[in-house]
Amino acid sequence: MPPLPSFTAETALARVRAAEAAWNTRDPERVALAYSEDSEWRNRDVFLTGRAAIVAFLRDKWRREHGYRLRKELWAYTGNRIAVGFAYEWYTTRASGTAASATRTGSSTRTA
Numbered sequence: 001m002p003p004l005p006s007f008t009a010e011t012a013l014a015r016v017r018a019a020e021a022a023w024n025t026r027d028p029e030r031v032a033l034a035y036s037e038d039s040e041w042r043n044r045d046v047f048l049t050g051r052a053a054i055v056a057f058l059r060d061k062w063r064r065e066h067g068y069r070l071r072k073e074l075w076a077y078t079g080n081r082i083a084v085g086f087a088y089e090w091y092t093t094r095a096s097g098t099a100a101s102a103t104r105t106g107s108s109t110r111t112a
Contacts, residue, residue, distance in 0.1 A: 005080035012077035016084055020072040028058035065090035 003011035003018075022031050032051040035041075041048040041057070048057055062068055068090040075083040 007077045007079070007082065009077070012082050013074050015082060016072045016074045019084075020070055023070040023072075024068075026058075026062045026068055028055040028062070031058055064092055066093065067091050 003014050007015065019034060022034060025031075032054045035051060035054060037051055039048075039050065039054065041054060043057070046057065048054055068088065070086060070088040073085040075085050077083070
């Protein structure tokens, strides 16, 4: 089980590394377990509620995005909140060849 709040520098970093490792398995069920049953997500223009929706979203995402790799960086922490920056990359195979993409962004997560 990942470290629980209230966070120290060491436990916040451990939580970020555990999340990074889970995402890099590309196992939707494992990733979804890190979120509450009624978790609410937004990914660009897609809004999701609950673990089942998260699992379905990630299955579809990783069916299209090959070689997915995520890197997370701890930006800040306090109490039960962690702010991270993350970058991820993947490639897709199309009839015309291979397309690659990379994205960098940040988020803040409140943990129970």
